[in-house]
Amino acid sequence: MDYRPEVISKLSAMFNAGHGTFLKDSPELFNRHREKAFNDFLRLGIPDRKNEAYKYTNLEKFLNYQYQDYFFPLPSDFREAERFHCEVEDLNVWNMVLLNGFFPHGEDGLVMLPGGIWVGSMKAAVRQFPSLVEKHYNRYVEDGTDGLIPLNTALASDGLFLYAPKNTVYTKPIQIVNLLHSDKDIFVQDRNLIIVEEGAQLSLLSCDHSISPRRFLTNTITEVYVGRNARFDIIRVQNQHDNSGKITHTFIHQERDSYASSNNISLHGGLVRNATWHYLGGENSETHSYGLFLADKDQHIANFVKVDHVAPNCNSTQLFKGVLDDNSSGAFNGRIMVHKDAQKTNAYQSNNNIILSDTARMDTKPQLEIYADDVKCSHGATVGQLDENALFYLRSRGIDVHEARLMLMFGFAHEVIKKISIEALRDRIDDLVQKRLRGELSRCASCAVQCN
Amino acid sequence: MKSEFLLQIKDLKASIDNKSIIKGLSLEVKPGEIHAIMGPNGSGKSTLANVLTGRDLVTVTDGSVTFEGRNLLDMSPEERAREGIFLSFQYPIEIPGVSMVNFMKTAINEQRKHRGLEPLSASEFLSQMREKKELVEIDSALTNRSVNEGFSGGEKKKNEIFQMAMLEPRLALLDETDSGLDIDALRIVANGVNKIRSADTSVIVITHYQRLLDYIIPDFVHVMFDGRIVKSAGPELALELEKRGYDWIRKEADIAEESWITDRKL
Ligand SMILES: Nc1ncnc2c1ncn2[C@@H]1O[C@H](COP(=O)(O)OP(=O)(O)OP(=O)(O)O)[C@@H](O)[C@H]1O
Ligand SMILES: [Mg+2]
Secondary structure, eight states: OOOHHHHHHHHHHHHHHHHHHHHSSSOOHHHHHHHHHHOOOOOOOOOOOTTTTTOOOOOHHSSSOOSSSSSOOOOHHHHHHHHHOOTTTTTEEEEEEEEBOOOOGGGGGEEEEEETTTEEEEHHHHHHHHHHHHTTSSSOOOOTOHHHHHHHHHHHHOEEEEEEEEOOOOOOOOEEEEEOOOOEEEEEEEEEEEOOOOOOOEEEEEEEESSSSOEEEEEEEEEEEEEOOOEEEEEEEEEEEEEEEEEEEEEEEEEETTTEEEEEEEEEEEEEEEEEEEEOOSSSSSEEEEEEEOOOOEEEEEEEEEEEOSSSSOOOEEEEEEEEEEEEEEEEEEEEEETTTTTTTTEEEEEEEESSSSEEEEEEEEEEEOSSSSEEEEEEEEEOOOOOOHHHHHHHHTHHHHHHHHHHHHHHHHHHTTTTTTTHHHHHHHHHHHHTTTTTOOOOOOOOOOOO | OOOSEEEEEEEEEEEEETTTEEEEEEEETTTTTTEEEEETTTHHHHHHHHHHHTTTEEEEEEEEEEOOOOOOOGGGGHHHHHTTTEOSSSSOOOEEEHHHHHHHHHHHHHHHTTTTTTOOOOHHHHHHHHHHHHTTOOOOOHHSEETTOOOOOOHHHHHHHHHHHHHOOOOOEESSSEEEEEOHHHHHHHHHHHOOSSSOEEEEEESSSSHHHHHHSSSSEOOOOOOOEEEEOOOHHOOOOOOHHHHHHHHHHHTTOOOOOOOOOO
């Protein structure tokens, strides 16, 4: 039976009941979009497997669930959250924690970093930079057929705001820890906006953790504007427990001569679906979408990518890899769309997966739509086992079969990790992935809660 | 019980996918000896190397193989390697993402653990790497890469010899390590082999050409035909094969169907 009508009616009730709270506690700009967005959600509904982009991803386990109220954090919640330290910390980064999609300092939460880069909460940003935020907020989302996108617009109240004004450069990565911590089961909607103006450079490390043994579902939108000749990198490290669902929609809009990269490293999570949309709107731009996931038990990890080549002379690559064990499943859906004026496009896509058990399953689907004639596009996908010849080679040098398998898996994964441009971060993620493959990362190492 | 032989193969039969490939092969190798195995394409030389290193796509159906008197066929590939068997592969494989350094460090330390030794310290390991790299004249640019990734054919072969030098085996099997090598590389490879050879270390050289045997002088040359050793003699046999090809042996073998010449004293 279709679970969705009931969930939609519950969400409607929640939306109507919570309306007063949203309106009171949220930026006026957010409120202005809610009503229409919720109607769009009602029109599009919750995507099911008839939707091409969700063909292999079943949301039911995480959507068909009675989450407790919409959540606004108390100051005491933040004190708790600040005790948390994540694995990649003590890197040379500027670091901040977002609790259940909210910034600790609410309306005062906006700081300027050396070099002139602003970081803080959306709420504060709307006050401090009203016309700037208005110019970019909800401008880059592409609803397509996915009702979860307008659902975020209808329900979100806060999130991360990052702003690199013209020609500002911040050389350290900015790290945001997205913490899920609650004594209730919650459905989180965070809304992030990143503006990298002309000639500016910024990199963001975003880490997802769930630390309380509750059921969580997160539905995140991140809009990114990358101006002329600007550069932006985002690296996500997703390490949530198996009772967490994480759905992200990232929209990267690029102007001419710009560079952007996205790298999704999914280490753990009951359900993870990352949708990354790259819009090459100006000539001579370059964009890269990378992803690595390691799944076991009953986890499901999906990556959806869409690269829109709108302007000519742009390059794009997609490189996604997955390792699947036990009953886990994965999906890759990568689209390249070359619009009719996008001559001299170079677009490349590759998806490789290793299956370690008889019951794991991977579905991969490349899609190319090309309306220009002078383009170079290539794509390839593989699903296979570890290479027996390579395994034997390692063993023939005295390396234990178990260790040899780990080395091959790690080598396979490393091809994605090595795309991370910040060396210290690359080493740290190498280390995390090694631990994950060795089964030493079943939970966040510094966390007191034994989730799994 | 310590055997006088390092390796003793008795009447070995082996098949791949139920197709019989090794059809009754015996060979005895004493410590310090060098044996060359020659023979036409497809005669089973690489398959023999696979049997000795424990490749599971080959099934042993009969016969026995002992290494220092112990049953080799019971051991896993990694155990055999730690006991001192090394194969220089005919076609070394590329392993993207696995660094040469990490690979060698793991291999060396697994072997040391097996021998009850402490792992090498980082500096000991690096100095050993440096020393062996010089020995095989292999560039650091190569050892800083992933295993064999993007190496030329000759570089792959040199890399095999580099690994051999690092692991210091008791029995080295060189499967056509000379093919695809230029003249300098051939000398380097031969030099590497001669460096590791000692009173304890034995080498089996599988080759199609006499030229490697100019540098690595074998004690015995065996000719393999259709899964059997059909003739064994001293180093002069390789020269004769170079001159006359295999036809005369084929004829000889047909006549002497019953008397495979495997007598070491021949
Ligand atoms: N994996 C395999 N599957 C099926 N047949 C195989 C396999 N490996 C080897 N063979 C067969 O076994 C026989 C012996 O092959 P092998 O590679 O041992 O020959 P070789 O003497 O090393 O030849 P070359 O001089 O060409 O290297 C050949 O007929 C070959 O086709
Ligand atoms: Mg061969």
